[in-house]
Amino acid sequence: MTFTLIAIDLAAALILSLALYYRRHRRRDLVVAFLGVNVGVLAVATSLGSAEVALGLGLGLFGVLSIIRLRSSEISQREVAYYFSALAIGLVAGLPAADPLIAGGLIALILAVMWGADHPRVLSRSRHQTVLVDRAIADERELQEELGARLGGATITSCTIQHLDMVNDTTLVDVRYRAAPPSTPSPSRRATASAALAGSVR
Template sequence: MNILLFAAVDLVAIAVLAIGLYLPRHRRRDLVVSYFGINIGVFAVAAALSGSSVGIGMGLGLFGVLSIIRLRSTELEQHEIAYYFCALAIGLIAGMAPDPLWLPIALIALILLVMFAADGSKVLPRYRHQEIRPGPGLGRRRGAARLSVLGPSRCLDPPVHGAAGGSGQ
């Protein structure tokens, strides 16, 4: 009976994480599907293994293997990796359904609370990260530059990489 309770807790938690927190803030539907898929997959495997004598070592090994496979498949931003690990952790905690009953629910709530606070605009209200790629008319030597806007009137100028010596550009 506890597995049904934890399945419901897992579904609510991943919906809050992916649809309630991630999607309104970052607007990438493809990763919402990925977060749901990896969470439910980890939950199912962890629930199946929790009844066997394999133990927590297998669960942590599964967590590591899935992380390596997913993180090597596409380039992700740091906040996307954080959401990804939270989706994995929620699925693993809910699937293993440890005792006492309140402990996994409290851990999942803690994960959601930390992500709500850490990724909110109140933590870094004036910070924005933007990638700028010059068009074909600017030449290949300059490559991609990153710009961090620190406030309404201050910004950091990125260095130009690959320019030969200081010969006028």
């Protein structure tokens, strides 16, 4: 049974790190981190041989990853979710006396949730940026109108002023918005672009 769970874990870790994360986000360093966390948790949980100790290990590692998140500006919330998923898969597969069917079902559930939640088409127009505006704007409504115009007609859902500089006339804003849908070029513009392309080919 242990070898079956190890095989399930390794297959799931590869799917999570390569087929899901790397294919969508292209960060090789985090692929190494996800695989290392997964295999490390699997090895420790399997060798301990006690469900209570393994559970304590899992909770401790969750706490460590939370500290890493607070101390690092390079790891996004999305990547923390992948960290937790890799850890959870290793822990589920490494628990003593784990049933392969139940463990396999839970691991499949984790992969399915990550596939759907991080799919490019899910909330694809939602954006989050920190914007430096070259005007000092204290009024929130005016600031939202200014940001919407500068972000290509986006719908501003939330904006928080982080720094208002009256001397240098700037405003630093944390803004969340929905990007405007991509506009379809008119037939005349498509014809002009086609003609320009044909001319460049000649």
